[in-house]
Structure formats: structure tokens, C-alpha cells
Amino acid sequence: MARLFKWPVREGKPVSAAALFSGYRHQRSIACGASSLTEGRAVRQSARLLPAAALFIFAALLPPGDARADGHDVEGGMIAWPEHEMERALDFLIERRMNDLDIRGAAVAVVVDGKLVFERGYGVGDIGGEVPVTEHTLFEAASLGKPIVAFGALLLARERKLALDAPVTESFDAPWLKDAHDRATVTPRHLLTHRSGLSNNLRFGSRSTGFEPGSQFSYSGVGYMYLAEVMAGIEETGFDRLMRERVFAPLGMHSSGYTVPEALVDRVARPHVPLWMPIVALVGPALCFLAILGFLTLLIVRFGFERLRVRPVELLPAVVLSPLLAGGLVFLGFGFWALIFSLGYLLVWLVALSAVAFSLQYLRVVLDQGRSDRVISRGRMRRHGLDPAMLGIAFVASLLFMFWQVPGPMRNGDDLNPASSLRSSAHDLGLFMAGFINGAVIGPEWRARMVSERVEIGTRGRSRVGWGLGFGTRETATSFTAWQWGSNVGSKSLMVIDPSRRAGVVVLTNAESGDRLVQEVAGHVLGIDGSWRLP
Known part of the structure; x- marks a missing residue:
């Protein structure tokens, strides 16, 4: 400790x-x-x-x-x-870097001396939309919801409904963990400080621990899923409703939620990713599966049929199964809509490649006919097969567009995951930072415990990194900050709080490249050691 x-x-x-x-x-x-x-x-x-x-x-x-x-x-x-200087500088910095990094939308909130002094939105929520981002625009805040879950958990602990250092089953006995030893060992403190041994695979995370609880640090979203299940059980209500009534409403965060009504889903800033991501998400695994299945086919032919040469028809099962297995992998890892989007972008890319290759081939035929003074009429034209070189040229040309930002799938409104599904705005998260700094709802003592009762993780450069009861911590010779990043596909965000100066900043973006912007803005706003960077 x-x-x-x-x-x-x-x-x-x-x-x-x-x-x-x-x-x-x-x-x-x-x-x-x-x-x-x-x-x-x-x-x-x-x-x-x-x-x-x-x-x-x-x-x-x-x-x-x-x-x-x-x-x-x-x-x-x-x-x-002075506030007016900070506003002017932030406007210039954010707009310039959004243009450099091809970010569609961003929102920022800054707290100084425990007060929300600056909040603003930039850009648009969707690549094809005209609705500007404001400080009230909802973003996929992802893991920024974890310290808010912790905030709610400590509220229950303050009310003596949740014992931090006793097995979780003493506060709420539910057969969530598979192993009896884990049920008798895992405590809320283990879950809050990511020392439970549970995994970070949010879709198919195991309910068994990977190491002795409390013995080491391993970032775990599944641990926060378990914690949320316990909190909802203690209060005998749904988790989202619990957070709205006990945390969001008292802090004035009226737009935030771990679920949102379906009617509001289209108002959430849409995630954006570079074009290569959905294509590689399918093509990469498909090529790996093809190589593996092709090698297995070679072994079967060599040792089963005692032949050295593989016939093309014998590779047909590998060719058919590889894309199917790749699609299944995307579905398991990211869900149905991610699979649909990836498949759609892949098909568009393949159609575009074919169109460009055939156009180049046609142009080549026309030039060949012109050089030989032959007349092209009534469709009589010398037949040419598709030259692989034309396809290669089209492929190389397509690489120039692979970093174009394209819209990604939206999370369903009722898709609840305490570790990743928070939808919130810069305004609401600014209110959370101000409330946290001022000790609202849980009081100054429990607020301070969120960062003081931390475990050491290690060093990163000149920084000592730890994890408190909900926040990551970063300590240098001259500064101390509490932080949490958010990283869903196509949405990047960051919250950093400087307790000693009663200040903080939160930055939300709807682009995969937003991770650079959020760290730059946090560094310029807080000015700690020249810049703030994720450990």
C-alpha cells in the first residue's frame, strides 16, 4: 500500500x-x-x-x-x-489539432478551484451530419464510467451497506463467482483497485480469477461488472437506475446514463475509425485462418494421400471457411453491428478495387488500339484478360485512402455494461469532477480515500503509477494526478484531476485518433511537467 x-x-x-x-x-x-x-x-x-x-x-x-x-x-x-486567455488558447489548439488528426467532434470541460469554468464543443457528431457538437452532446465515455461506479460504491460503503475489506458475499451473497475460494476471498477493495484476478474481456470474460485475489494488479473491467451487480443487489434495483438516483441526479448530471433511450441513440456522437480498421478486422484474421487451414490441407495431402502436390479443388474448404471464421471472430469480439459494418466496408473496398482495375484495363486497351490505328466500333475490341498489374495499381492507390475517417457502429441504447457503456457529456463530467473535488455526495473524507488508499503498480519514466479506489494515480516529484481514460473503438476520452490545485480537465472525442488530442489538451491545461501523458 x-x-x-x-x-x-x-x-x-x-x-x-x-x-x-x-x-x-x-x-x-x-x-x-x-x-x-x-x-x-x-x-x-x-x-x-x-x-x-x-x-x-x-x-x-x-x-x-x-x-x-x-x-x-x-x-x-x-x-x-485568466479565463478568457485560456478559452482563446484552447479554441485555437483544439480546432487546429482536430484538423491535423482528422477528428470530427470533441468536447472539453475544465474545472478550476472546484468550479466548472470552461465547457465547449467542437466539430460535428457525425461525418455526414450538420449538427454541431456542444458541451451537452453525449459521447461514448467508455471507461470514464469506472470512477463513477467507484464513487457510487463508496457512497454505499459510507452508509455501511458495503464492507470494503470483507468478502463481497458478506454484503450481497450471489453466486456470481464460480469458485468457492474466490467467493470467500474477493473484496470490494480488490475490485476497485483491479486486484481481483478477474479478466478485462468484457464480452466473454471468465467469472474465475486468474491469480490469488489481492496478490497483483491486472486491469479488470469484469471486476467492475461484478461490483455493479453487487451494488444493484444491495439496493434491490437496476444498476442504471441506482446510479441515476444516487449519483447522477445529486451531482446535476441529468443527461448521463449507462443506458440511454433508443430515441436518443442517434444524438450520441458517432464513433469514427480509419477505413483500414474494419477492413483489416476481417481480412487479417481471414488470411491467418487461410494460412493455417492451407497448411493443414497440405499435411493431409502429404501424409494422408501421400502426394506432394495439392490440387486447387482441395484448397476450396480452406478458402470458404477462412472468411466465415474471421466473421465469427469479429462477431464474438465486437458484436453483430461491428460485423455488419466491417463486412460493408470490405465489400465497398473490393468493389472499388475491381472498378478501378477494370477502368485501367479498359484505358490500356483503348491506348493499345489507338497506337495500332485500329478503329473501336460496335463493341469489336480485342479481348484482354484482367492484367494483375492493374489490380496491383488499384490496390496501391487504395492505400492512400485507408486513413479516411468513416462512421462506426453505434452502441444500442439498452446495451448496459458498467465498465464501458457510459454515455455522457463534457458538461456532466465537468460537474462530476467539481463534485468529486468538493466532496459532494460522499463527503471530503471518502473523496480523499479514493486516491489516498492506493496500491503501487510501478514506475513509468519519472512517474510512480498506482491505482486507488476507482482512479489511476500518477505521481512525480512535483505533481500528483488522478486519472481515467476511455477507449471504445472510435471513441477516445480522458479525465485528469489535480487534487492539490482543485482542478481537472475532461476531453471527449469521437475518433480513433482522439487519444493523442485528449492527452495534449490535458497536458496544456494542467501544465504538469510540461505535458500530461498516459503512464
């Missing part, structure tokens, strides 16, 4: 000249990108930058540690800036 983390009081820090320069780098970037604006607007922006430039020159002459920026701690990231 790590040393207990005391919930600290906000303190000021000296600001170096280098940090001051870093704090205003976005203002210079805005000026560099102003060529598309009118001349008058550009002049006004430049005029606003002059005080910052002068301040930087003055600060550069001061010894490190003595510099100040009008009393604002710039080294601490954007949360130390």
Missing part, C-alpha cells in the same frame, strides 16, 4: 522565464495563423500580443524562480491563466 495522500491546500509557485514563454506560446501561434483573417483583425491580434512579448523579454532578464506574470502562475498550465 502506498503512503496515504493527504488532500493538499492550493499553493502558489515561482515561475521561471522558460515557463512564462511556454505559457504564451499559443498566443504566438494564433498570430502566425492569422493570415486568413482580415488585416484589421490581424493588427488587433498583434497589438494584444505586444504586452506578452514585452513581458517575456523582461522575464528573461530575471533569475529563474523570481519571475512573475501579473500574479498568475503560468508554469501550472492554462488553469493558471
Whole structure:
């Protein structure tokens, strides 16, 4: 168990000249990108930058540690800036990086001193839609729902309905775990800190542990599924209803839910993935199965029929079974709609390849006829088979489009999974961060225990990584943050809270490439050690 983390009081820090320069780098970037604006607007922006430039020159002459920026701690990231400066810089940074990373929609909320001070949406919720993302747009928040589950569990623990260090079966006796030893050993603390031994396979996770509970760390979504089952059993109600009544409503998170009405599913920001993902999801396993089945066919022919040569017809079972097995694998791993989407994109790609290859072949025939001065009329044209080179050219050309973002499948509204099905907005998650920082609902003592009662996982670079009662923790020589990422296919998100400064940021995106944006924004907002990165 790590040393207990005391919930600290906000303190000021000296600001170096280098940090001051870093704090205003976005203002210079805005000026560099102003060529598309009118001349008058550009002049006004430049005029606003002059005080910052002068301040930087003055600060550069001061010894490190003595510099100040009008009393604002710039080294601490954007949360130390005046709010209007933070808003302008975030707008520029997010819009630019969304364009660079081909992200359709994003939403951000920032909490400073326990108050929600900034919330905004960017882009659109769907590649073909015109409805802009706002701070109230629902996203697939995925694993950001885990610390909220933990929040609800500690509320029950505070009410003495759930004992953190006693076997789960003492709070709610249900035959969820298969093994009697596991039922007598696994505690809520094991589930909250990912030390239960349960797996992270949310669709087909085993209800048996893979190691002695409490002996090691292994990230487990199945553990949170079990915890949610226990919480619902204790309160004798459905889990989603429990969370809405006991957590979401008191915090003002009226749009959030682990399930949503089917009428609202289309209002959730649609996940987007690069085109290659659904294609490779089928083609990759199909080629692997084909290689395995082809090799087995070779062995059967060689040792069963005592022949060295395999006839083409003997490979037909392998050719037929391989795509069927690949489709079954996608269905088992991601569900029916993921299979339909993958199959649809694969067929479109194959049709496009064929069309381009035949067009190139036709163009080649026309050029050949023209060079020989022959007339093409009444369909009389020299017959040519499809040249494999044309298909190869079409395939290479298609690689240029493989990183295009395409819409992915939406999760059904009634698809409930406490570890991955949270649908929420930047506004609601901002309220959760503010409530957590202020000790709302569960009180300051239990709020602090969520990060203080943590287990050590290891080190990542200069960071010590641990896991508390619901949050991951990252500690350096100068900072401490609690965090949780969200990663469903086509949706990436991140929540980071700095308890000592009573601040936090949450970023939601509807793109597979959003993992880079969420970390960059968290780094710029909190300014911890230059940037915040997932351990």
C-alpha cells in the first residue's frame, strides 16, 4: 500500500522565464495563423500580443524562480491563466489539432478551484451530419464510467451497506463467482483497485480469477461488472437506475446514463475509425485462418494421400471457411453491428478495387488500339484478360485512402455494461469532477480515500503509477494526478484531476485518433511537467 495522500491546500509557485514563454506560446501561434483573417483583425491580434512579448523579454532578464506574470502562475498550465486567455488558447489548439488528426467532434470541460469554468464543443457528431457538437452532446465515455461506479460504491460503503475489506458475499451473497475460494476471498477493495484476478474481456470474460485475489494488479473491467451487480443487489434495483438516483441526479448530471433511450441513440456522437480498421478486422484474421487451414490441407495431402502436390479443388474448404471464421471472430469480439459494418466496408473496398482495375484495363486497351490505328466500333475490341498489374495499381492507390475517417457502429441504447457503456457529456463530467473535488455526495473524507488508499503498480519514466479506489494515480516529484481514460473503438476520452490545485480537465472525442488530442489538451491545461501523458 502506498503512503496515504493527504488532500493538499492550493499553493502558489515561482515561475521561471522558460515557463512564462511556454505559457504564451499559443498566443504566438494564433498570430502566425492569422493570415486568413482580415488585416484589421490581424493588427488587433498583434497589438494584444505586444504586452506578452514585452513581458517575456523582461522575464528573461530575471533569475529563474523570481519571475512573475501579473500574479498568475503560468508554469501550472492554462488553469493558471485568466479565463478568457485560456478559452482563446484552447479554441485555437483544439480546432487546429482536430484538423491535423482528422477528428470530427470533441468536447472539453475544465474545472478550476472546484468550479466548472470552461465547457465547449467542437466539430460535428457525425461525418455526414450538420449538427454541431456542444458541451451537452453525449459521447461514448467508455471507461470514464469506472470512477463513477467507484464513487457510487463508496457512497454505499459510507452508509455501511458495503464492507470494503470483507468478502463481497458478506454484503450481497450471489453466486456470481464460480469458485468457492474466490467467493470467500474477493473484496470490494480488490475490485476497485483491479486486484481481483478477474479478466478485462468484457464480452466473454471468465467469472474465475486468474491469480490469488489481492496478490497483483491486472486491469479488470469484469471486476467492475461484478461490483455493479453487487451494488444493484444491495439496493434491490437496476444498476442504471441506482446510479441515476444516487449519483447522477445529486451531482446535476441529468443527461448521463449507462443506458440511454433508443430515441436518443442517434444524438450520441458517432464513433469514427480509419477505413483500414474494419477492413483489416476481417481480412487479417481471414488470411491467418487461410494460412493455417492451407497448411493443414497440405499435411493431409502429404501424409494422408501421400502426394506432394495439392490440387486447387482441395484448397476450396480452406478458402470458404477462412472468411466465415474471421466473421465469427469479429462477431464474438465486437458484436453483430461491428460485423455488419466491417463486412460493408470490405465489400465497398473490393468493389472499388475491381472498378478501378477494370477502368485501367479498359484505358490500356483503348491506348493499345489507338497506337495500332485500329478503329473501336460496335463493341469489336480485342479481348484482354484482367492484367494483375492493374489490380496491383488499384490496390496501391487504395492505400492512400485507408486513413479516411468513416462512421462506426453505434452502441444500442439498452446495451448496459458498467465498465464501458457510459454515455455522457463534457458538461456532466465537468460537474462530476467539481463534485468529486468538493466532496459532494460522499463527503471530503471518502473523496480523499479514493486516491489516498492506493496500491503501487510501478514506475513509468519519472512517474510512480498506482491505482486507488476507482482512479489511476500518477505521481512525480512535483505533481500528483488522478486519472481515467476511455477507449471504445472510435471513441477516445480522458479525465485528469489535480487534487492539490482543485482542478481537472475532461476531453471527449469521437475518433480513433482522439487519444493523442485528449492527452495534449490535458497536458496544456494542467501544465504538469510540461505535458500530461498516459503512464
